[in-house]
Amino acid sequence: MINNVTDKQLIERVKKGEKAAYDLLVLKYQQRIINLALRYVRNHSDALDITQEAFIKAYRALPNFRGDSAFYTWLYRITVNTAKNHLEVQSRRPRTSDYDVSEIEQIEGNVALSEQVTPENLLFKDELQATVLMAIDNLPPDLKTAIMLREVEGLSYEEIANVMECPIGTVRSRIFRAREAIDNEVRPLLQN
Amino acid sequence: MNYQSSFILLVFLFGSVSAVYAEAEAYPDPQVLIDEMSKASRDLNYDGVFVYTLGKQMDTMRIIHKADVYGSSERLIALTGYAREVIRDKDQVRCFFPEKKAVVVEKSRLRKLISNHLPNPISAISEFYIFELVGEDRIAGLDAWIVNIRPIDKYRYGYQLWIDKKFKLLLKSELKNQLGVTLEQMMFAQLNVLDKIDDALLRPTTASKDFIWYHNQTDDHFDAGESGIQWKATWMPAGFMMSERSKEPMTTSRMPVEHLIYTDGLAMVSIYVEKLTERADVFAKSASFGGVNTHAVYTQEYQITAIGEVPKATVKLMADSVKSYHR
Amino acid sequence: MSESNNKLISALMDGEAEGNNDKLYDALLHDQMMRDTWSRYHLIADCLRNQAPYTISCQASSQVSRVVMQSLRTEPTVLAAHKTKRFLKPMLGFALAASVAMVAVFSVHHSNKIDPMTATPVVVASATDNDSSRPQLSKRLETQVLPASASSTDAPETVANQRLNNYLMNHNQYRSNGSMNGILPYVRLVAIESQE
DSSP states (O other): OOOOHHHHHHHHHHHHTTTTTHHHHHHHHHHHHHHHHHTTTSSHHHHHHHHHHHHHHHHGGGGGSSSOHHHHHHHHHHHHHHHHHHHHHHHHHHHHHHHHHHHHHHHTTOOSOOOOOOOEEEEHHHHHHHHHHHHHTTOOOHHHHHHHHHHHHHHOHHHHHHHHHHHHHHHHHHHHHHHHHHHHHHHHHHHH | OOOOHHHHHHHHHHHHHHHHHHHHHHEEEEEEEHHHHHHHHHHHHEEEEEEEETTTEEEEEEEEEEEEEEEEEEEOOOOESSEEEEOOSEEEEEEEEEEEEEEEEEEOOOOSOOSSSOOHHHHHHTTTEEEEEEEEEEETTTTEEEEEESSSSSSSSEEEEEEETTOOEEEEEEEEEOOOOOOEEEEEEEEESSSOOOGGGOOSSOOTTEEEEEEEOOSSOOOTTTEEEEEEESOOOOEEEEEEEEEEEEETOOOOOOEEESSSSSSEEEEEEEEOOOSSOOOEEEETTTTTEEEEEOSSSSEEEEEESHHHEEEEEEEHHHEEEOO | OHHHHHHHHHHHEEEEEOSSOOHHHHHHOOHHHHHHHHHHHHHHHHHHHTSSSSSSSSSOOOHHHHHHHHHHHOOOOOGGGHHHHHHHHOOOOOOHHHHHHHHHHHHHOOOOOOOOSSOOOOHHHHTTTTOOOOHHHHHHHHHHHHHSTTTTTSSSHHHHEEEEHHHHHHHHHHHHHHHHTOTTHHHHHHHHHHOO
């Protein structure tokens, strides 16, 4: 499930100075990290702050990432520490003072950490998950089995090919076709 | 596969994944920890008492650190020996010497460095030092992680750091030689992290009206290399490079002394080149001061001295390698 | 933007893309549509594994991504620095370790007890602390660059000691300055003072 090959290739690119490659890692892991941050804080905006800070910290510390653990494990650890610090700071400092704001600005330069997230921009997970599960249910059995073995059981294409007794190329296209079918349902939801 | 089975699978899988990560969460990455420590020591308000040990000598100091939107300020008070104090805020540094009834004031300043391009310091040093989380301990009543910083060769010293688990402040540090012998140690006996530091705590208590104030203006650096001769170390351990070059006015010297700074990002070696005005007083060539070693070599006209918290061999080899170049 | 591209993305995210993926990465990095697809495919995976947060931002190019990438724009490309020539600043971000450098100064100068076992020529203060002629201090601070202090009367080793002491204080001062916080640049003052 944790995909080392692609992460490794992306990290190599980042290390060569290609910052944009880091964006793909951010896009890949953002939901999981927000979800993790939400175990420590209740509101979505705090979770976003923690997520952003964790990604920035991870970028800065990336040269130390030796690749002996999965990138996600490492990012997970940074996020947990960031979230704990966040709670610590919250409990230490008087709320609603100018102090917090200017300090954050000092630390992060001109980037406003917590942009206003308006309710219309948000989609509830339940809705999305229902759509995804519905789409999966409507898939032909071959596609459904392939995507579940991949995403839920974390099997490699070769393993799936063994289970399903078909060539790897077939697995590759079944998984893609499944994703495309689900994506066709998900996309309009996100564009709303 | 239907909903039910996939759901059970999800639960099972998610449960096991959490268990794996819970373990990872328990042990912080030592380099991340050090990053957090730097940040904590700058951003938190604290008031503590620590003991500094050098050889057989022990001293106790109190440090009060205040962080606010105006920048940090700090007060250090010697609790043993003379009641000296140093107070630093964003504009100036004041040193109080009660035994001499003197206050010396200097501008707080950041030195210009050759380059503003500063790589992530931890990453820069991770090539030459190994960072390890080696255990847990309790210092000043606080739970701490112990981080070991081990050099990869015999030309540098290592450190052992005790970092507070909660606030990430440094609670204890030891400078160690290659054999693991501790050369210098700093350890907090008490440390309180506070919501707020009263400004009164940052005012001097030793000063009185009869103190004489001296404002030191020897701030500006002379242009390096104006004499037409440039000095350079031709040997240094892997990873060291020159970070700064300047001329320093010295009370013991007629002319400003040429100063070269070399660093691997953690250890720092200064090389001073001074033109001798009288017959060279060829005295101690090497000396040690806790973790700091010095080595001086003499040419006909110059004294070249290397100083740094590195082993004796390193300062000797570096001092010996210094050569002059005409520009 | 084609089906074949999306198929490649699908394989890539599973680490199952064949051959050299450089071109695909290049495309992904620069094509917003492809990045959106990458993002959504991962979102779908997160949903299947129940790892999506309670609420999800609808913009494919999320707020997190925007803020992080904007922030990285001002970051040095530290990661490439390994290969190129680096300039280092002594780090030891340990604010306190830097204080310790200065603490050493305190320790040396107030203590009149010298351990004869440790050859420390820097402890010149024992001789000088007793003599507190303040007018001279003032003069010295003003004149900035001074003749070797009392070289005609002092023993040569005293001068050498004082010189070394000055170097040491100066070194410590830089060490303090070197830390991230630019802290405690006053060590030298203590050193000058102790010359009296």
